[in-house]
Amino acid sequence: MDQLLLIINEMREEDGNAPLEMLEDSMDLRDDLVLDSLMLAELTVRIESEFNVDIFEDGIVQTVGEIIAKIEGK
Amino acid sequence: MDKIFLVYNDTVYTYGQLLMDLNSKEAGYSYLYVKDNHPYEVFLGIIHSLLYNYPLEILDGDFSEQEISELGVDTNLLTTKVPKHERLHFQNMDEVIRRIYKKDQWMLTLYTSGTTGRPKKMGHTFDTLTRNVKVHAKFEHCIWAFAYNPTHMAGIQVFFQAFLNQNPLVYMFGKSMSNIKILMETYQITHISATATFYRNILPYLQGTTYPTMERVTFGGEKFDLLLEEKIKHAFPNSKITNVYASTEAGSLFAAKSDVFEIRPEYKQFVKITEQRELCIHRSLLGQSHSLENEWFHTGDSVETIDETHFKFQSRQSDMINVGGYKVNPIEVENLLMQVPGIIDVVVKSKKNSVTGEMLVADVIKCEELDEKELKKELKQFATTHLQAWKVPRIIKFVDELLITRTGKKVRK
Numbered sequence: 001m002d003q004l005l006l007i008i009n010e011m012r013e014e015d016g017n018a019p020l021e022m023l024e025d026s027m028d029l030r031d032d033l034v035l036d037s038l039m040l041a042e043l044t045v046r047i048e049s050e051f052n053v054d055i056f057e058d059g060i061v062q063t064v065g066e067i068i069a070k071i072e073g074k
Numbered sequence: 075m076d077k078i079f080l081v082y083n084d085t086v087y088t089y090g091q092l093l094m095d096l097n098s099k100e101a102g103y104s105y106l107y108v109k110d111n112h113p114y115e116v117f118l119g120i121i122h123s124l125l126y127n128y129p130l131e132i133l134d135g136d137f138s139e140q141e142i143s144e145l146g147v148d149t150n151l152l153t154t155k156v157p158k159h160e161r162l163h164f165q166n167m168d169e170v171i172r173r174i175y176k177k178d179q180w181m182l183t184l185y186t187s188g189t190t191g192r193p194k195k196m197g198h199t200f201d202t203l204t205r206n207v208k209v210h211a212k213f214e215h216c217i218w219a220f221a222y223n224p225t226h227m228a229g230i231q232v233f234f235q236a237f238l239n240q241n242p243l244v245y246m247f248g249k250s251m252s253n254i255k256i257l258m259e260t261y262q263i264t265h266i267s268a269t270a271t272f273y274r275n276i277l278p279y280l281q282g283t284t285y286p287t288m289e290r291v292t293f294g295g296e297k298f299d300l301l302l303e304e305k306i307k308h309a310f311p312n313s314k315i316t317n318v319y320a321s322t323e324a325g326s327l328f329a330a331k332s333d334v335f336e337i338r339p340e341y342k343q344f345v346k347i348t349e350q351r352e353l354c355i356h357r358s359l360l361g362q363s364h365s366l367e368n369e370w371f372h373t374g375d376s377v378e379t380i381d382e383t384h385f386k387f388q389s390r391q392s393d394m395i396n397v398g399g400y401k402v403n404p405i406e407v408e409n410l411l412m413q414v415p416g417i418i419d420v421v422v423k424s425k426k427n428s429v430t431g432e433m434l435v436a437d438v439i440k441c442e443e444l445d446e447k448e449l450k451k452e453l454k455q456f457a458t459t460h461l462q463a464w465k466v467p468r469i470i471k472f473v474d475e476l477l478i479t480r481t482g483k484k485v486r487k
Binding site for chain 1: 397398425427428429430433435447450451454455458463464466468469470
């Protein structure tokens with residue numbers, strides 16, 4: 001979770017947005033984190049280079065918890 | 075004093091030495107495959123083939139044996155000599171050059187750089203290769219910077235322009251940039267032709283120096299960059315700047331003062347632009363290729379028509395990147411990012427992903443003193459302000475140098 005927070009905050013910083021203090025499993029990527037498809041593309045590439053997991057490989061991921069599950073290979 | 079023919083690394087080859095080597099060269103070969111593309115060996119081989127009127131096929135010295143086999147060339151034939159001819163002896167270079175113009179069977183076969191697939195083979199006559207070469211007493215004083223790969227079309231054209239006027243060539247391709255400043259100063263270069271990538275990379279090393287001896291600066295091989303033109307004018311205040319459109323298939327065809335190319339009246343019927351805005355060249359303007367079956371050669375270059383006889387180059391079609399259904403021309407994005415202060419060069423590439431198919435990423439060379447984090451923010455902000463969202467590179471990486479192709483162009487793959 002901490003590493004994912006780092007990745008998301010790095011993206012936010014580069015886009016000129018304030019960093020998040022914490023992430024919760026239930027947070028919705030689009031509604032709560034306000035990520036559009038281009039940002040999601042960026043997120044998936046960054047996660048892939050860090051964890052070697054393509055989170056969108058087999059369909060839609062909606063929440064932070066689902067990303068964590070993918071990374072942890074659940 | 076014996077006139078300089080070529081400066082390569084720390085060696086100076088004179089026209090006198092070239093004459094001696096041409097007179098003493100024992101045999102000719104059908105293939106020219108010189109390790110590391112040593113330019114003296116390459117040029118000696120080309121001139122020898124012209125003098126003895128035998129066809130020559132040039133293989134880039136960077137090709138591995140494996141690549142050569144894949145091109146369909148039997149590697150055992152690389153060392154095959156051409157049948158012996160009557161031995162000629164030349165008294166001076168004027169005799170050599172007069173003889174060159176008498177060739178009739180000579181043909182030079184080149185390979186495309188293969189940026190978009192396997193290198194293609196093209197045969198050229200002396201006439202197509204030297205179509206735009208100008209030989210005149212007024213060019214006698216010219217001193218050429220040689221800034222292309224000597225085994226590809228652009229390099230061969232610069233070679234002929236310099237050699238047929240018996241000008242010195244100062245080799246700068248693939249050299250460290252700090253050496254280039256010294257070479258410029260030592261040899262008082264008057265003419266240079268290179269890719270935009272080359273100019274962008276030497277500018278920081280010229281450190282604001284101006285070079286009044288430079289008379290002509292030519293851009294070739296990549297899209298012209300108007301912003302770069304301003305910087306070039308500053309470094310070379312007395313130079314005329316031209317932009318040429320050339321290809322391995324056709325040689326040099328169009329020239330432009332800035333970024334608008336003119337189709338000369340004699341070429342008009344041999345040039346067409348399709349509805350998809352692709353530039354096509356009639357086969358009568360091309361060299362000979364077995365792979366060319368149609369009447370029109372599709373260049374793969376997207377152009378913008380200005381009027382009946384003028385066009386602007388837009389992009390290589392194969393370089394277009396599809397971000398979630400939107401086509402992006404990476405050159406447009408690169409040109410925009412180049413406007414951010416402190417940026418030396420940029421390449422915009424595609425990164426595959428499962429959300430938008432492709433996504434833009436940028437590799438950037440920046441001035442040393444700038445902070446990476448701040449600059450990343452600035453680049454993204456600048457791009458967001460000026461471009462539609464899908465054209466903004468999502469990931470920016472700072473690098474020391476950009477990958478370039480064998481012919482000195484940026485690698486976008």
